[in-house]
Amino acid sequence: MTINPVLIKSSFALVEPHGTAVTGYFYEHLFEHHPAVRGLFAEHVDEQRDRLWAALGALVEHLEDTGTLLGLLRDLGARHAGYGALVDHFPAVGGSLLATLEHHAGDAWTEEVEASWTALYGVVADTMGQALTAARQQG
Template identity: 35%
Template sequence: MTETQIQLVQSSWEKCIPIADTAASLFYSKLFELDPSLKPLFKSDIKEQGKKLMTMITTAVRGLSNLEAIVGAVQDMGRRHAGYGVKEEHYETVGSALIWTLKKGLGDDFDEATEEAWVATYTLLASTMKDAAAEAA
């Protein structure tokens, strides 16, 4: 990832924070629309899960400038998700739901460069999580 991509992701995410509850709701609605079989993986209150999701994304996004500081936490999350039943193919669906949510929430502020930056970010984080999950298996 380039410094410009990191800045695009960080600045666009800051615009999402004020609408975090709505963004989380949009995300999970889209996720379950794309793959209804994922719904049973979320056993707790979905609003509470949404808050955790937004907090996790905020932490990851703010840590992009110092990846070494967040890689351990991202790896731990990958191992935990494997324990919850998340499979490698689920990451693509999650990525699609995330990009769709960002487009919907940011509108015209989600231009092509911003989308490319988010795809690069998600790919990096998801790969780190999947690798850690595979090592733990």
């Protein structure tokens, strides 16, 4: 699978007008399908929804600037170590992210779009996971 920046950006442009409904749907999906992760989050996830939305925007914005993108992901991964996140949580997050994007993209969500987002999330999970693991080992 390869990341197609055109598909990522065009599908995100369709999702973007839904704003906070996107992140609200994500957390509902995540907590419903993976209730074990609920304890990692504050009771009210309003601030976390804003952070997620900003991270998604930055991911798409810097998609073709590999150095900046990887730096952002490494920083996120290191920070998530402090939140108690585990690499084992990444598949659940990725599944909920894809379900959320599909829900909000509607008919524009094709196999090609899904494959591109899946490939991108693979990079996200790998990069953040390595940084999370390194931060835990350091301490």
